Amino acid sequence: MGVKYTEFFKMYSDKFGVPEEEWLKLEEVLTEKSFKKGELLTRPGDNFMQLAVVIKGLFRLFYIGQEGREYVKTFRGEGEIAGPYAEILLDIPSRTFIEAMEDSQVLLLSFEDFVKFGEGHQCWKTIRYEMAEEHFVQKEKREFELLQLSAAERYNNFLVEKSHLVDRIPQYHVASYLGITPVALSRILKKIK
Amino acid sequence: MGVKYTEFFKMYSDKFGVPEEEWLKLEEVLTEKSFKKGELLTRPGDNFMQLAVVIKGLFRLFYIGQEGREYVKTFRGEGEIAGPYAEILLDIPSRTFIEAMEDSQVLLLSFEDFVKFGEGHQCWKTIRYEMAEEHFVQKEKREFELLQLSAAERYNNFLVEKSHLVDRIPQYHVASYLGITPVALSRILKKIK
DNA sequence: GCAGGATATTAACCTCGGTTAATTAACTAT
DNA sequence: ATAGTTAATTAACCGAGGTTAATATCCTGC
Numbered sequence: 001m002g003v004k005y006t007e008f009f010k011m012y013s014d015k016f017g018v019p020e021e022e023w024l025k026l027e028e029v030l031t032e033k034s035f036k037k038g039e040l041l042t043r044p045g046d047n048f049m050q051l052a053v054v055i056k057g058l059f060r061l062f063y064i065g066q067e068g069r070e071y072v073k074t075f076r077g078e079g080e081i082a083g084p085y086a087e088i089l090l091d092i093p094s095r096t097f098i099e100a101m102e103d104s105q106v107l108l109l110s111f112e113d114f115v116k117f118g119e120g121h122q123c124w125k126t127i128r129y130e131m132a133e134e135h136f137v138q139k140e141k142r143e144f145e146l147l148q149l150s151a152a153e154r155y156n157n158f159l160v161e162k163s164h165l166v167d168r169i170p171q172y173h174v175a176s177y178l179g180i181t182p183v184a185l186s187r188i189l190k191k192i193k
Numbered sequence: 194m195g196v197k198y199t200e201f202f203k204m205y206s207d208k209f210g211v212p213e214e215e216w217l218k219l220e221e222v223l224t225e226k227s228f229k230k231g232e233l234l235t236r237p238g239d240n241f242m243q244l245a246v247v248i249k250g251l252f253r254l255f256y257i258g259q260e261g262r263e264y265v266k267t268f269r270g271e272g273e274i275a276g277p278y279a280e281i282l283l284d285i286p287s288r289t290f291i292e293a294m295e296d297s298q299v300l301l302l303s304f305e306d307f308v309k310f311g312e313g314h315q316c317w318k319t320i321r322y323e324m325a326e327e328h329f330v331q332k333e334k335r336e337f338e339l340l341q342l343s344a345a346e347r348y349n350n351f352l353v354e355k356s357h358l359v360d361r362i363p364q365y366h367v368a369s370y371l372g373i374t375p376v377a378l379s380r381i382l383k384k385i386k
Numbered sequence: 387g388c389a390g391g392a393t394a395t396t397a398a399c400c401t402c403g404g405t406t407a408a409t410t411a412a413c414t415a416t
Numbered sequence: 417a418t419a420g421t422t423a424a425t426t427a428a429c430c431g432a433g434g435t436t437a438a439t440a441t442c443c444t445g446c
Contacts, residue, residue: 063341071340073333086333089326125318132325133282139332140266140279146339147264147372148256151433172393179340184433186395344403365423377403379425387446394441401434412423 016130018123029113035100042084042094049091050108052083057104058168061096062176072176075101077165082106085135102168151180152188209323211316218313222306228293235277235287242284243301245276250297251361254289255369265369268294270358275299278328295361344373345381 013023032055035041041059042048059082062072073096076082084094088111118124145154155178159166166174175185206216225248228234234252235241252275255265266289269275277287281304311317338347348371352359359367368378 063337065341071337073336073340086330089330122315122318125315125322129318129322129325132322132329136325136329136332137279137282139329139336142336143266143332143339144256146336147266148258170393180432181434182394183396183435187433190395363423373402374404375424376405376426380403383425389446390444392441392443394439396439397437399435401432403430403432405430406428408425408427410423410425412421414419414421416417416419 016123016126018127019121022117022121022123026109026117029109031108033106033108035104035106037100037103039100041082041098041100041106043097044093044095046094048084048094049088049111050083051081051085051088051111051114052098052106052108054078054080054082055105055107057106058101058165059104060099060101060169060173062099063096070176071179072173075162075165075169075173075177077168081131089132101173146179151178151184152192154178155185155188209316209319211320212314215310215314215316219302219310222302224301226299226301228297228299230293230296232293234275234291234293234299236290237286237288239287241277241287242281242304243276244274244278244281244304244307245299245301247271247273247275248298248300250299251294251358252297253292253294253362253366255292256289263369264372265366268355268358268362268366268370270361274324282325294366339372344371344377345385347371348378348381 033052035057041052044063054076056078059076060072061074061076061082061084062070064070082098084096084098087094087096114124114128118128145157149157155174158174158178162169171185172182175182178185180188226245228250234245237256247269249271252269253265254267254269254275254277255263257263275291277289277291280287280289307317307321311321338350342350348367351367351371355362364378365375368375371378373381
């Protein structure tokens with residue numbers, strides 16, 4: 001039993017009744033990879049079809065607009081999927097930069113392998129829709145916040161939702177995640193305190 | 194073969210190889226329902242656990258903020274799912290108003306039934322993840338637009354993406370969908386032309 | 387401990403979109 | 417057709433957040 005057996009997978013095992021032998025098969029196709037702080041998992045154009053599960057560390061997913069500005073889509077910490085999920089589903093090259101914000105480790109699982117597993121044991125299909133549904137619900141929440149909340153309110157939500165990550169993320173990246181500039185976030189903080 | 198056999202289901206039949214007998218079983222549990230213009234499919238608090246597929250007509254999904262303002266989440270036309278998808282997945286009461294913008298018809302399929310089918314033939318699980326993945330991709334696109342584009346740019350995208358619906362939706366609802374006021378949209382239109 | 391770079395704060399000014407309210411245009415129904 | 421309602425436009429004013437730039441603070445490596 002190697003390092004590969006993460007909490008992440010045990011969680012699924014309980015939840016979806018993945019039998020022992022399926023886990024062992026899966027382990028065969030997993031590979032581990034390390035990233036130093038600042039290194040990229042993908043950049044736009046990369047053909048990266050892997051669901052990278054974060055074992056340790058923290059990643060930032062962002063794109064760069066025409067004017068060269070960065071837009072942080074989300075952060076992914078331990079137990080979460082750092083790969084370019086939407087692009088993998090759409091079977092297109094990455095549109096996002098995915099950067100390690102700390103020294104990090106991921107477990108790589110090619111989506112192709114994952115799909116093949118789904119043709120075998122049912123449990124993998126279950127995991128597949130659970131994963132998608134969870135991602136959807138998350139995005140709908142974000143839509144709600146972007147549509148309806150002020151930047152200050154979004155910041156408060158962020159503090160609650162990502163409390164475990166707050167002190168690992170510099171303020172200017174938080175600002176970008178909220179859809180505002182670092183200057184604006186600084187102003188908000190001043191008012192709150 | 195009743196009205197129930199819609200294009201929508203035939204589409205899935207081709208795509209995911211749903212066998213004839215599974216369709217027939219499904220048809221048993223489908224019910225059809227009509228809505229007059231202005232009638233509600235759900236309002237917040239309703240326990241509505243049905244994937245309502247639109248056969249004919251157009252629905253508007255929106256919530257109302259604390260200050261009483263409406264926020265249009267999305268529109269659902271023929272072939273799309275009008276039910277409160279996120280809430281169904283989360284197994285919570287509806288948080289949204291879902292209003293028929295025209296005289297409409299939907300095909301009701303309780304999520305419970307749908308899940309039961311998934312325990313039978315595999316194809317239903319496939320449809321389940323396809324549905325979730327499609328919804329996710331859609332929302333990620335919306336996130337991108339809300340984060341990165343100006344209201345004018347979002348309007349242009351809207352014209353392209355929902356070209357088939359544009360002339361069926363009053364301008365002030367489009368504005369709400371874009372996250373701006375009718376006044377602001379009117380100003381944008383003036384500039385463009 | 388110090389130098390250089392990365393983050394954060396603050397101020398001055400600008401722009402986009404919100405708010406209110408008045409006006410006009412477009413639909414409905416009788 | 418006409419009145420009444422609903423939708424869209426326009427104008428005047430305001431405020432949140434963007435932009436630029438200067439300053440201050442915090443890191444990090446040597």
